[in-house]
Amino acid sequence: MPTRQGSFKRLVEVGRVVLINDGADTGKIAVIVDIVDHNRAIVDGPTTNVTRQVIAFKKVVLTDIVVKRLPRTIGSKALAKFLEKQQVVETWQKTAWAQKIVARERRAALSDFDRFKLMRLKKQQRFIVDHQTALLKKERA
Numbered sequence: 001m002p003t004r005q006g007s008f009k010r011l012v013e014v015g016r017v018v019l020i021n022d023g024a025d026t027g028k029i030a031v032i033v034d035i036v037d038h039n040r041a042i043v044d045g046p047t048t049n050v051t052r053q054v055i056a057f058k059k060v061v062l063t064d065i066v067v068k069r070l071p072r073t074i075g076s077k078a079l080a081k082f083l084e085k086q087q088v089v090e091t092w093q094k095t096a097w098a099q100k101i102v103a104r105e106r107r108a109a110l111s112d113f114d115r116f117k118l119m120r121l122k123k124q125q126r127f128i129v130d131h132q133t134a135l136l137k138k139e140r141a
Contacts, residue, residue, distance in 0.1 A: 010062040015070035017088060018043060019097075022059040025050045027101065029063070029092055031083070034073045042073070046080040047089055065091055 010016070016032045020043075030045035036054055043060070044052040067082055074082070083089065092098050110118070 010064060012041065012057065012062065013066065014072050015067040017063045017065040017067065017092065018060040019063055020050065020055070020060050023055075029089070030055075030060075031067055031070070031079065031088070033070070033079065044076055044079055046076040047083050052076060063092070063095075063097070065095075 012032065012035060014032055014034060017029055018032060020026060020028050020030060025045075028045060028048045028050050030043040030048065030050040032041045033044050033052070034042040036042060039058075040054050040056050041060075042052060043055050044050065065088060067086055067088060070079075070082055
């Protein structure tokens with residue numbers, strides 16, 4: 001009899017990639033290497049400079065990425081080989097979630113003058129699009 005997950009798609013499991021959203025490693029990804037109890041897990045991220053630590057589930061967000069066939073309590077060096085082999089960091093960087101984070105950081109780093117230039121460029125683009133739309137409407141009528 002096949003098991004059904006229902007509406008939950010991201011389960012806490014060994015090998016699940018998580019995004020840390022609290023503490024010194026905020027914004028970095030790590031992998032669950034062991035589950036301590038129903039509130040905490042041991043995570044490690046040798047390729048993203050996250051030290052092995054016990055972290056509460058409320059301080060991480062589960063991602064869709066899972067490292068396949070990862071043994072429990074694997075060492076950091078072996079975990080780094082698994083991550084390189086399955087290209088976990090590259091897979092994460094291709095997700096829309098990671099790209100939104102990068103865009104948000106880029107926007108936050110803009111200076112006042114950069115925001116002004118961006119506003120002017122958007123205004124020019126909007127003028128061109130509206131002008132072409134008006135021409136097409138006039139052509140159809």
